[in-house]
Amino acid sequence: MPELPEVETVKEGLKKIIKSQPVIEKVVVRQKKLRTNIPTTFSRKLKGQALVDVSRRAKYLIFETSDHMFINHLGMSGIWRMMDHKGEVQKHDHCLLYLSDGRCLAYNDPRRFGIMEFYKEGEANKWLSHLGPEPLDVKSFNVKYLSAKLKTRKAPIKAAIMDQKVVVGVGNIYASEALFLAGILPTRAANEITDDELKALINSIRKVLKKAIKAGGTTLKDFRQAGGETGYFQNKLYVYGRDGALCLTCHDKIQSKVIAGRNTFWCSSCQS
C-alpha cells in the first residue's frame, strides 16, 4: 500500500495528533503476529511514556517516546486510525495506544505485512541499516551516485528504482509514474540508461513524490491518512492502473506487463 508520499502523509497527521506530547496510558496488543512479532515487552515498556515525536525514514515511521523509540512499517495494508477511548475496536486492529488526552491510536493491518519493533538510535538496525538515500535529498541522491549504483545492473530500470538499497520510498505506483514522466521505458536494462536520462529520472522521481505528498498520497483502496481521509493523487496518475486506456499526453494506448513480479504500466509512444 504505502509508498513514500503515503508514509509522509501519515507521519504529518500523527505529528499533529501528538503535538501536545500525550502520555501513553495503556497499550493493547491484540495480534502480535505481523511480519515479525510485536515484542512481548511492547506494552510494558511504552506504558507511561510520553509520545514525543514521529519521524520518517524511507517507508518506516519512527516513534519517539520519553525513553524509547519504536519503528513501524505499514506493509501493504497498514493504517493508523484515531479514535477516542470509547471508540469501537475494529477487526485487524492489532495494536492500540490509549493516550492521556482521551484519544486512542489504532494500528490496523489486514494483511499483517507490517512491522512494529523497538529501535535504538545509533545501533545497527536490521530494517534501517542497508537503506539507500532519500529521493528528496539532493545531496545524496544524484546522477553520480545513481549511475555508479546501476553500473552492473542488467535488471529492468523499473525493478532497480524499487530496490530500497538503490533509493528508498519508490514503490510500484510511483516507479511507473516516474518512468513515464522521464520518458524511459521500464523494461530497459538499468545499466544502459544514459546519465542524461538518469538525471531526468531523478527529477521525475522527486517531482511525482512531491506532488503526491501535496495531494495527501494515493488511495487505491485501503490507504487512509491518520485522520481517516483518503489521498487524492489517484486522480493524477498518468499510467498506473490505466492499461488499455488512452495516454493523457499522446492518446496512444497504455501498455502493461509484469516486471520483476509487479504489474507495470507505460506508454510506448511517450517512453523509449
Added chain:
DNA sequence: CTCAGATCCTGTGCGC
C-alpha cells in the same frame, strides 16, 4: 554480486 520467483497474509472482484 545479481536476479527471478516464492513467500508471508487477508480482502476484493471477476468469471463461471
Added chain:
DNA sequence: TGCGCACAGGATCTGA
C-alpha cells in the same frame, strides 16, 4: 448467489 482464482501501495529470503 456462490465458489475458486487472480491479484493487491512491500520486501525478504532462497537458490540458481
